[in-house]
Structure formats: C-alpha cells, structure tokens
Amino acid sequence: MPRLTIDNQEVEVPAGATVLDAARQLGIDIPTLCHMPGMPPATSCMVCVVKVNDKPRLAPSCALKAEDGMRIQSQCDEVLEARRVALELLLAEHVGDCMGPCQLICPAGMNIPLMIRQIRAGGLEDASVTVKRHIALPAVLGRVCHAPCEKGCRRAQADAAVSICLLKRFVADTDLAREQPYLPVRQATTGKKVAIVGAGPTGASAAWHLLQEGHAVTIIDEQGRPGGMLHKIDAGQLAPDVIRAEMDLIVRLGAEFRLGCRVGADVTLDELCRDYDAVLLAVGEASPSAGDLAQKAGLAPQQGKPAVRLAVDRRTFRTSLAGVFAAGGATRAGKHAVLAVADGQAAACAIGQFLAGADVTGPVKPFNVSLGKLLEGEITAFMSSADPAARTQTQPHQPLSPAQARDESARCLHCDCRKADSCRLRQFSGQYGAKPARYRNRQVAFCQRTDHPRLVYESGKCIACGICIRIVEQAGQSPGLCFTGRGFGVTVSIPFNGTIEEAVGGLADQLVSACPTAAWAYRD
C-alpha cells in the first residue's frame, strides 16, 4: 500500500491506484476531461496534470501510478497555470458557441434557442418557464421590444432573422390565456424585506426575481397603477390589459403594491431604509422623484449629468447609501423596455447577494466561447438542419398564429450549445479563468452531422479524447469509430464513410453522457 503526500496531506492508497485516485480519496479536486473510470488512461486532455517530486515536467495524474514516498503538488500556481493553458488550447480549436449570438446579445440573457426548440416540440409550458426565467414581462416585451436578439440572429446571414420577438409573444400570450398562467416556485422565505420604489418594468422585474428567492417585496409607486413608463406607449401597440395581466402575476407571486404613495412625501427614504433590509430605487428616467430623492437622501448625482440621474456602480447597482440600490432609467440613458427588465433582473441578483451577506458582485457572466465571424461557406453548414422557408410575414403589431409559430420555430439554426449546462470543458474553463481568445486562430469550419435520428455530432467541439471510440470499440460495434489523420488534423471518423447510426448502434445515450463536451449531443 503506497503512502504518498498530495499538497502536503498524507494518503495511503491500494497498490495500483493512480495519483488521481489518491487525490480524490483526499477530496482534492483535480479536473479531468478524457478520463473514463474503468478504462485505461487516455492521457489526452492533460488538464489533470500535477507536479511530481519537484520534477520540471508535469505528469497526468490519471495515468501516474501512486508510489511510496511520492510528493505531489496539485494546486500550486505552476500546475493551475498549466491546466488553464491546456483548457485555452482546447478552446483555441473549439468550433461552436456556448450561447447562441441571440442569447448573448439579449440584455436579459434569455435562452432563445431553447425556447424555440420547446415551441417546435409543442412544449409551450416549458417554453414559458424558459422565457420567464429571465423575463418578467414577456407579453409586454413581445409587443414593444426592439429585439436586439434578431440583429444578432445568425439566420440573417442566410436570409432573414428568426422572428424571435413574436415567438416570445406567442409563448407569453398563450400562457396568459391559460386559467393558471405559469408562476415559478418561491424558495422558502428568508425573512428579508425589500422595498422597490417604482412599479415600472425595472421594479416589476426586480420584484419577480427577488420574490422567487424567498424575499418579501413591497413596490411603491406614486402612480395609481403599476407599469410606469409602459403606459406612455401607444395602446394600439401595447394595450393596458396586457400590462395589468402581467403585473397581476407579480402580485400573485407575492408582491405587495403601495400605489399612489410618493417617496419623500408619503414616506421618506430614511423610513424605507429603517423598515426594509434593502431598497431599490427604480423610479425611471426623468422622473422628478429621482431628483428629489437624490437631494433629500444626499445621494450623489452622476458627474456632469442632470441631477435627475443617480450615480450607481454599474455592476452592483449600489448607491452611495448602504443598502440602497438603484437601477433602470433613473441611472442611465436608454429607454428600451428590455434594458429596464434586464436591469431589474441584475439588480435583484446584486440585492440577493447583499441580503445573503455575500460579496456583492452583481450577476457573474457565464463562461462563453464565441464562434465570431463565420468563415466562408460556414452558414451553409448551419443551414443544413434548418427549414429553408422564408421568415413569416405578419401585419404590424399582430401576433403569430400557432401554425405560424411552429413553422417559424423550424427556421432556428440552434447556434447554441446543446450541452451548455453539462459541458465539462465549459465548467473547468470558467473555474480556471480560461480566456478562449488567447490562442484562437480559427481555421476549421463548423460542421454538424445529423445522420442519426436522435444525435447531432459536431466535430468542431471534439477534444480528441477518444472516449467515444473506446466505448464503441469495447462494445464491438462495427464499423465503429476511429481516429483518422494525425496531429492537429486528427478527427473522429467512421471507417468507409459509414453513417453515425451504423457506427454507434445502440450506444447513443452512452456517448452523449460520456462525451466531455457537446461533440456528441442529443438533437433536441
């Protein structure tokens, strides 16, 4: 039984155990991508490297047998840096986006491709969940959003963008027409109370997210009805009923509205600070309230800006007063409703952190690799799995019919990663602070194969770990899979140009779950 030390902790392991086994026995976290328990080590990804007895060369812990008296360092800077570089090198050749360009550009970060797949599959209730995870007022935005997502939509490079905004409206309207529209589950109550000043889209959005986290929310507005600046929009485009319907849902989720109540007159900011654990000022642009509040509470106006705009930290939404946050039109230029909704969501996150006593950082941007500008001919590869039909034409302010929505949803190219939440390359890249652009010099074109009823294979996401090859080989599948080529050009291939269905047989589920990236993924 060899005894060794890893990061100065002694451990005894059974003979034949690897250093990786030993580290795991100690609860030390070593990342692995190509390692597959029960199979001989592949030593391909090299993200599991460790330093052995101070030798200059690092060794893959998955293959290194534990020996008596070994001294291993698994968390020193040299090792962590090497792992980061290994991940960055894998990302340098990664052909794919973690998030589709539409989602990336959406200020609220809505998972648009997922919503579209759910519409396509007829799962409109699932689609509501997807939409409302980020957007509190989708029926409203479905009518008034300026749809930056459609400007980012890759389909526009082939013909015209997918009609994302109307699809979202379709999902939201369908939901509102139900007897029981979707309401998210609220976490157990935290006992914390938040006052939100302003019942416009920013305040409503913040309330929607804070309520879900289990906080109590009171929304205060000097107007007699919630909605704020939304009421300034032409009723032909946005009927007041729609605003009310979505605001009602926020009430049903548990928000308390104090309408017709003016901060500064009916209640002071000091009082709010005293009675609530946090205050969010979401009073909207050019509101006289902002100026008043700023003066009365001694909040600093932004340098060189009209006094009506409040100075905040753009990441954390904190004002100069402890526990007082500000977001939305009161803090910056830009009137778009979606920006207000996005601000509310982000401010809720910061307030949640504050209430939990955690570091207030605001929302952490998820790790993302972007394909960037497409290479020549690449759009054709994307189009291969999409309906070539033209974009559905509608009259201004008119919704999509259910049939139109289903047709339009077939136009999506699904640029996003199907395994964005389970991809280990993404997980470790985020964890190790990898910068995908560091060594990027993309020459390999996007490629997807769908010659299998349930699978999609994207060679550009393969990290050449060979796990799929070994699974197929072990099962004795013929013709199976193999590596072809050498060096940078090495690829997983099917001998004699077979189809994926022939190559993988009944092993599809195993492949998808074992593949550390989204090279092998389910189509839907």
Add this chain to the structure above:
Amino acid sequence: MSELDLTFVDEAVSRIGKSGQHVIALLQAIQEHYRYLPEPALRRLCQISDITPAAVAGVSTFYTQFRHKPVGQHMIRVCHGTACHIKGAQAISDAIKTALKIPDGDDTDPDKLFTLEKIACLGCCTLAPVVQIDEVIYGHLTGETVPRMLRDFLESRSAPAKRRARRAVSMTDGELPEVRIGLGSCCQARGSGRVFQAVEQALADNDIQAVVKRVGCVGMCHQTPLVEVVVPGKPSALYAQVKPEDAPDIALRHLQPRTWPARAYHAANRLLESLLTDDAWTPPDRYALDTREQVVTDFLGRQRHIASEHCGVLDPLDLDEYQRRDGLAGLTKAVNTMTPGQIIQEIEHSGLRGRGGAGFTTGRKWQAVADAPGDDKYIVCNCDEGDPGAFMDRMLMESYPFRVLEGMLIAAHAVGARRGYLYIRAEYPLAVQRVREALGKLRAKGLLAGEAGTPGLLDLRIMEGAGAFVCGEETALLASIEGKRGMPRFRPPFPAQSGLWGKPTLVNNVETYALVPWILRNGAEAFAAMGTAGSKGTKVFALAGKIVRGGLIEVPMGVTLHQVVHEIGGGVPNGKKLKAVQVGGPSGGCVPAELAHIAVDYDALTSVGAIMGSGGLVVLDEDDCMVDIARYFLSFTQDQSCGKCTFCRVGTRAMLDILDRLCAGQGREGDIEQLEDLAQKVKKGSLCGLGGTAPNPVISTLRYFRHEYEAHLQGRCPAGRCKALIRYRITDDCIGCTKCAQQCPTGAIAMKPHEVHEINQEMCVRCGGCRNICPVNSVVVE
C-alpha cells in the same frame, strides 16, 4: 469505374498474415501493388483478415506513406530536411511545380506522369537540396537545374539498360589489388553506381585482375563519388568526385593489365588518344586515405572510428571479411566467456549512454530488462531516424549491418531476449535491403533463427516504418510494431517493464548497438578512456548545412563544436561568417558561434540549450534567419505530432501561428512573450519526448537571438530571408544581360536587352533566382 482485381489482396494476406499486427505491412504491400490504397482493396482486406475497418482507417491515415488517391506514374519527393530547407528546398518545389505545370492545390501534373510530394528528410543532407524521383536521387539542385533533372530522369527511363561488363577474377582475392567504391545512398545519388560499372568495364576492357569492391560510407560525402585503389605493398590512392569517364585512366595509372598484348595495345591506345585529343586527362582531386594529404588529415584526423570502424574498407555484406576484421569476436567472447551479468557490467563500466537522443545509461537499461520478470522478452532496434538533418543511422545500417546485428545479438544474450525487431523507416530502402541481406547471412550461419523456425540465438525481423517521425519515440515505435497508430503512451511503465505486447523490451538505437561489439572486444576501459567525465566513447554526427566539407564523422566525445566545424568541416564556405550550429534537430537547439568552444558532451550541450540528440549538426551562416529556423523546426514537429495530447497537438500549432505571423510581418505586440510562455508550457505539459522537446528550437533561438525576433516584430528580417519582409531590387549595375528575366519563374522581370532591368514587386515571389544568376551582383535584397 472498372472492376478492380482484388486477388492481390488475398495473396498478400496469405503471404504476410491476417492478424492486426500485420496491418502496416499489408497496407504497404497493397499500396506497392496498386500504387495507392483503393477502397475496394481495403474493404476486401477487412473481409478476409482479422483487421477491423477502424484499424485500417486509423492506421492508413496516420502514416504519411499511405495514399488514398491515385498518383502519377512517378513519385517526386522533395526533401525538406534542415539542410535542404536552408539551401532552398521550397524554391525547388516551386520550380518543379512550375516545370510540370501542376495546378495549385494539386500534387500531380495534368498528364498524370509525376506526383510531387514533400518529404521530411531523405537523409542525404550533404547533397542538399535533394530530390528523389522513384529510386533515383538528385542532389545539389537549383531552380535552373530542375528541368534538366526531369529530362535526365525521363531519358534514363527510356534508354535501354546497359549490359554489364563480364569479367573473370581469379579467386585468390587476398593478393589482388582492390578498387573500393563507396556505395552508400549519398554516394549512389552522386553517381557512384555508374562509376562502379565504368570501373568494372575498364578492368574488363584492359584485362586487369583486380577486385572491384563496394564499401560503406567513408563519411566524406562532400567528395563523392570516391574511388580508392589499393595495391598490395603500395600506398593507396583515393580519388574524389570521380566521373565514369575517369575510370579507365584511374585503373591504368595503378593497375597492370594481365597480358602483354593487352598492355601493348593499351600503351598504343593511350598514345593514340593523347595524340588525337589536345586536352590530356585532368585527373579528379586525388588524396590518399592514409591521412598524408592535408585535406584528408583535417577531415579524418580528429575522428575516431568505432561504430564506423574500417570505414571505406569493409564490404557491407561480406560476412567473411567482417569476421576477418574482428567481426563477431565480441559476440563470441560474450557468449562463450561471459555471463549475462558480466556483459551488462562491462557495458555499464564503459559509460555508454544511449545514442538516440536522451542519453540514458545503456547498462542500466539492459539491467532493467534483465531484471524484469518473465522469460518472454523482446529486443528492438530503433532505426526510425527521422530527424531532418540526421543520417548517421542510415549510414551505419548501409555500411555496417553486421555490426549493428552483432550488437543486438550481444544485447539480447545479456538481457535474455529471444525475439526482436529492427524498426527501419520507409525512406531508407537501401538500409532495409542491406539489413535484410545481412540477416539472411547470419541466419545461414545459424546465429539467427530462421524464418522457417530453424534455431538460432535470436529471432530477428525487420519492420518497415511508414512515415511518422513520432515513431522514433519508443512507446510509439512499439505501438507501430504492434500494428497500431504510432501514438506514444505515458511512461512509466517503461518498455523495460512493459513493452512489446506487454513484455519486457529492450529498445536501443542503431548507433548504440553498433558500439557494443567494440566495447566487448576492447574492454570497457578502452571505451571509457575516450571522452569526458559524463560522456564516454565516440559520437557519430551528420555534418551538413553551410559547411565546406559536409559528411559523416565519428569523433571522440569532448571535441569542441569549433573543431568540428572549422577543422573537420573546413569552416563556412564563400567567406561567410558562422552564425550558429543547430545541434539535435527538431528537439535540439541552436548554439551560437560565440559558444562554439563548448564540447560535444551530453551535459555541456544541454547546459547551452541544445541536446546531443541523435547527431545532426547543421551549420548556419549569416544568411540564415533564426526566426525562420525556429519556424522551420516547429512546422516540422507540429506536422509530425501524433495528435494525442493537448499541449503538443494544439500548443505547437499555436506557437507556429505566432511564428508564422512574425515571419509574415504580421507580428503583434506581446507575441514574443506569449510565444515564450507557451513554449515553456508545451515543454512541461506534453506527454512524450516529441512534444516535450519541440519548443527547444524556439527557446534556444529566443535565448541567443531575441533581437531577431524583435526585428521581425518591427517588420524587418535582418538576414534577408523571410519573404514577406524583403524585396528584391535590381541596381543600376545591371548590364542588361536578361539572364534574370529568363530565370524568373513568374515573369516578374520584363526582358529588356542592354537596359537596366526592373522587378515587378506584385508578381515577384522572392525566390531569389535572379539574385543567384546575376553575373554582376546587381540584384540586392532590401
């Protein structure tokens, strides 16, 4: 598509074998037969053998030898080894493409006559730049001589084979004079085969009794073809750069015709000829090999021939002669008078370290294999000399096959191995042929087990590589013998514990084995008396590049690089200044001229950022750009990476991206620092020696020539080498001879007789042809 006759596949399988281990040999046979790998043949192979489609697809796309599409009638292989690179291999490739009108993006001419292929290294570095067409090697090419080469090749194909002169030689050879002619690959490339025939013809015509003998490499590759005439009782005479037409005069100057009539006839003839022709015969440069001539003294004086003992004397395949000159004495002593333990101890005491590159103590390796449990052990000779710029092992196999095999027999006896392989790279057909013949002779003598199962000390077989540099890495080499893609694996376990098919395996390099018989015969002390504290004995080097006397040399450890370059090699030609010596090929580094005083010694070379490596020494002068050299080596290793581990597969690629940018004048702020950082990461994190040493050329040039990198970042190439950073201009010295315009492959120079010519910069491809041909040096690089 017409139906392909697949009976050959069936034949090949029944002849070679049907198990997975034989896949490479089977693919080689199929390719030789069909000239490429037709898919129906591969499908048939899978049908009738145990080889899976995955194995066929994987293996046939891993090794560069295999082709999946039909090729032209003849293969043109342009060597892109180090020496060829610095002497303009790219320009040769371009000139061939132009001459044959091969379209861009294609490799075969429209008439399907020639297919052009780039090859890592033909190992004929002293002839650089070198091209091989089918089996014929052409050396010292320039852009202008390319069309002549193609014509010569086609003419030699159409000419009927000359009948060889037949003559009877009395069988008392020992007393007869000898005419020795070097017939290694390089010598043959320079026409020694034709000289050999001409000498035989001359002897037959004049009825002279003498032995015409092929001998191995003398190492003086810069002087080939070499002919040595040895008359008993007289000093021998060595002729350099001999042409076939010189043969009669050389023969008659030293050798007596047997009969009076012939003598008289000859004398008359000679008189007649000199009367009829004005120009009397100007003999080729003539030296005596016994080092009385200065140039030979310089070249040979510091050398010490152990691995290449009796160089220029031994007939490579004459086993009797080998034995007369102490051959097999080491083996006899080992087998008859020593225990395996004593042999290993002797090797250990000699201080011998592996000559393949890493320099591991040979005795310790043997001990590890001997100590490994089990009776089933293997011995392997790593003959996969793939470093561009190295051809030592090729020469040893071609010239001294018996010595290599004797070393293996001794080693096998010491470690207890009963079976083994020589893994020889495919680019060395003559080496394969000679080793195969030598194996046959040793089998006939009963020393080696026969293929049919006759007994012997050892069952040895040849495995031909299929074109993958990474197979020089021992674990990759073993995988390749097993019929797999040549992917290295993590060590430990080392092959000594778990090698071929999981059995303990001794893997040594050709030169290491070739030194063993001498050590056994002369004793460990004699060997250890040569060299330095940490590096004993001799080392064979391939000396090439910008050097007056390139060739193969064997020197005692401890001589300095300065001595090698200036004394043995005669310095840098054309009055240029030595800039650096590249030692150790793609795993090694560049030792700058100011450090040339360091000794040839494992540890000393490592301390200056190079490695002993397998022994390539490429001399660089002031015209060589160090960033370009780094880029050259990295593009080689990047191309040869097996693709298994991230650092090598993608890391070398990312490094190459940066170097490409620098050489293209598109460097970015921070590129040098990023390159440096990445080089360290790739070195640290790669799985095997290929990736682990791939950054060395970059690290060492950054260490000594950082200013050149910085100049590239600012858009300058100080050596005037990187095409994107230079332009050619014709000065007013131009005499209007139009040679440059005729030379220019792209028509960038308009023909204007008697006027100063001009270069159209848009069309110029910066091949340098105009500069080379200008008689008045009016083409300048800026």
